Amino acid sequence: MRTIFKIGRYNENTNSISVKFCRLHSTKSIDDYSSKLVSCDDLNVSSCESFVKSLMEKSGSRRITSEEEGEPILDSNKSEIITGNLNINDLVGKVIEANVEVIDPRNRFMLSMRKVEL
Amino acid sequence: MKNFKRYLCKCDDAWMACAYEAEKGCIGVEYGSERKQIFHYVFKGSAKVSKLFDGNPKIIDGSKGKLIDCKDLYGFDTVFEFLEDTEMWGFNVLDGNTNWDAKIVTESKLTITGKSALVCLGGTPTVNGKELVKHDYVDLSNGDYTIDLKTNGILLLFTKT
Numbered sequence: 001m002r003t004i005f006k007i008g009r010y011n012e013n014t015n016s017i018s019v020k021f022c023r024l025h026s027t028k029s030i031d032d033y034s035s036k037l038v039s040c041d042d043l044n045v046s047s048c049e050s051f052v053k054s055l056m057e058k059s060g061s062r063r064i065t066s067e068e069e070g071e072p073i074l075d076s077n078k079s080e081i082i083t084g085n086l087n088i089n090d091l092v093g094k095v096i097e098a099n100v101e102v103i104d105p106r107n108r109f110m111l112s113m114r115k116v117e118l
Numbered sequence: 119m120k121n122f123k124r125y126l127c128k129c130d131d132a133w134m135a136c137a138y139e140a141e142k143g144c145i146g147v148e149y150g151s152e153r154k155q156i157f158h159y160v161f162k163g164s165a166k167v168s169k170l171f172d173g174n175p176k177i178i179d180g181s182k183g184k185l186i187d188c189k190d191l192y193g194f195d196t197v198f199e200f201l202e203d204t205e206m207w208g209f210n211v212l213d214g215n216t217n218w219d220a221k222i223v224t225e226s227k228l229t230i231t232g233k234s235a236l237v238c239l240g241g242t243p244t245v246n247g248k249e250l251v252k253h254d255y256v257d258l259s260n261g262d263y264t265i266d267l268k269t270n271g272i273l274l275l276f277t278k279t
Contacts, residue, residue, distance in 0.1 A: 107122060107123050107124060108123075108124045108126055109123060109125045109126075110125065110127060111127035111136065111253070112253055113127040113129055113254075113255055114254050114255070115129065115254075115255060115256070115257070116248060116250060116254045116255065116256050117256075118245060118246050118256060118263075
């Protein structure tokens with residue numbers, strides 16, 4: 001996911017920034033998102049790259065996730081979670097939730113075990 | 119960068135399955151909080167494994183008895199060094215109770231008297247006439263079961279003690 005942020009104000013006295021975050025491909029303007037006050041004391045300010053990385057690690061990623069989860073869901077996008085035996089024909093026309101956390105950054109994947117009833 | 123993949127599946131409130139695929143030379147680390155395996159089944163390959171900084175590694179080797187009790191590593195930070203291209207499957211407990219027995223099924227009849235799970239890791243064996251394939255599992259209730267391993271069936275029986 002590509003993300004963006006916009007600093008609205010920098011308070012040198014408190015070394016803190018007022019900043020907005022969102023996804024690059026958001027359908028809303030970044031100006032329509034709410035600001036968050038972030039202290040720069042904990043950020044790595046040795047370079048632009050380290051500043052961006054530490055800001056996103058400290059606050060941005062979590063903020064974007066929580067804002068996205070607070071967004072309304074279109075009626076046509078309301079989904080269901082499927083489990084158990086697969087019949088692709090039964091899925092046609094349904095909106096199905098795909099949990100991306102089945103794959104995580106530590107190379108962990110879902111093992112396909114199947115429960116069998118005798 | 120060598121390739122080390124882990125696969126996980128929660129099968130029951132009491133246990134879950136895992137699998138490793140690792141290339142020769144990979145180093146793997148598992149935090150104690152995630153180290154829930156109590157049995158390994160090695161499809162191929164071998165690995166050196168030990169508690170972190172323990173200095174007392176043991177070899178998990180598929181050619182020397184494929185079902186391996188690893189309860190001694192339960193809950194400990196654990197390090198693997200894969201000595202060959204390796205594939206393993208693991209039985210993990212989720213409720214903190216490591217009192218399970220395990221065996222490779224060789225009999226044609228099983229009598230179950232406690233919480234048990236039967237896992238197929240290869241072939242097309244049948245249980246009460248129902249055919250299983252790799253990664254199928256059955257929660258067994260008390261009773262008798264008829265097994266046909268056919269020519270290449272691999273069935274593991276895990277029983278809570």
